[in-house]
Amino acid sequence: MKKLFQTLKNIWSIEELRSKIVTTLLLVLVYRFGTHIVLPGLDPSKINLSAAKSGALGLIDAFAGGAFSQASIFALGIMPYISASIFMQLMTILVPQMQKIQKEGDSGRKKINQWTRYLTVIVTAVQAGAYVAYLQQVNHEALLPSYAPYFWLSTAIVLTAGTLFVMWLGEKITDKGLGNGTSLIIMVGILARLPQSLIQEWAAKSNRGGGGLLIFVIEIAVLIAIIMGLIVLVQGVRKIPVQYAKQIVGNRQFGGARQFLPLKVNGAGVMPIIFAQAIMFLPTLISYTNFENKAGIARIFADPKDAWHMVIYAVIVVAFTFLYTALIFNPKQIADDLKRNNGFVPGVKPGQPTADYIGAVMDKITLPGAVLLAIIGILPGFAQRLDVTQGFASFFGGTSLLIMVGVILDTLQQVETQLLMRQYDGLMKSGRIQGRQTVQTTY
Secondary structure (H helix, E strand, O other): OHHHHHHHHHHHHOHHHHHHHHHHHHHHHHHHHHOOOEOOOEOHHHOOOOOOOOHHHHHHHHHOOOOOOOOEOOOOOOHHHHHHHHHHHHHHHHOHHHHHHHOOOHHHHHHHHHHHHHHHHHHHHHHHHHHHHHHHHHOHHHEOHHHHHHHHHHHHHHHHHHHHHHHHHHHHHHHHOOOOHHHHHHHHHHHOOHHHHHHHHHHHHHHHOOOHHHHHHHHHHHHHHHHHHHHHHHHOEEEEEEEEOOEEEOOEEEOOEEEEEEEEOOOOOOHHHHHHHHHHOHHHHHHOOOOOOOOOHHHHHHOOOOHHHHHHHHHHHHHHHHHHHHHHOOHHHHHHHHHHOOEEOOOOOOOHHHHHHHHHHHHHHHHHHHHHHHHHHHHHHHHHHOOOOHHHHHHHOHHHHHHHHHHHHHHHHHHHHHHHHOOOOOOOOOOOOOOOOOOOOOO
16 A cells, blocks of 8 residues: 555656646546536436437447437547548558558648548538437437427537547547547546446345345456456567577677567457447447347347347457458568568578468467457347346446556556656556557557
8 A cells, every 4th residue: 555655656746747647637527527518409307318328329328428318519429530530540551542641751640630530520420410310209308399490400510519529638638648538538438337337236236135245246256357357368469589680700690689579469459349349230320220129130230138149249350350450460561671670580581481470470369369359349248148237237348348448558558657767666566567559549
């Protein structure tokens, strides 16, 4: 405990770090305040808060920090910006012209960021129209009759402005705060639901009787175990030995520096789960329609605890993990960089043989990582099947848990780096906290 208080004192004594923490907290507070401001033209007391608490709409509401179900000005949250960012990221990988622009340095990145903002406006406008239709269907009693003629236009404008404001908050947190502003905003929205979900789960188990308290304690223990396993998955690295030749005399080599090339077990991060959920929830994401009362294919795509849903979802996650890893990881480029810097993998010839070797190793470690990622993705469905309330079940895996663990590790890593730079002890007694990956994705 003394060590903890000393670490907190060291963190607060660093002026730059203190300023970043205070700025981040203030900007997050502004975001959380905005999630409780209801759209103009609606009576807050008549809004149906339970309409978006399950299925795909529940997931959207989780990412928006509850603003979606509350018909807030931030109802669409940061998700339109995330969708635009993912699209632009894929374009920079798949389109050669976009790759050239990205390699132009600062000017290229500014162009791509500007295009992402324009695309965000378009995506938000489309989703705002669908959300208005959803509100008119679900919350028609809350709509004020005198405001009805202006509701569609004003709501579309307010929602678009709200999303752009949240995007601006995320950028300010990245520039002036602790970084990863977009991810931090999503994480705060997810964590905001945790106390209420815990209370609901506790109430459900308490009313159940017959060992309900023991079941609740077991659920908490399982959740902690899943989080610890996920930390291992996020930080997992396979090291390939690399030798750098420093001096060559005749046919003999002297002074080779032995180093390692780290390969991430989960190099794709959270992206495969995001893609898979976008496919599975596509009908709802487009129209915000409730498919839960329907049967057949519609129910399979909308019900996370359906057996076929989990099977299809797991297969898509595994496939996208390999696809996305192949897009962002280029063994040929790594082999060329090693050869250019007079480096080589011991026992492997430079050039194409090295690229083939690194690619084969990456495939071997990607498979278990993809399977584990798929299991994590479908764990909330299993939790619901075991009679865990849906709100609390979402914390047992899926995108919510991956984002939470990844963002917390990244934030702690940045704090620890600031401490070590000023010769303070880190946050851990031994070793160092590792983030998700060197090149940060949208999340």
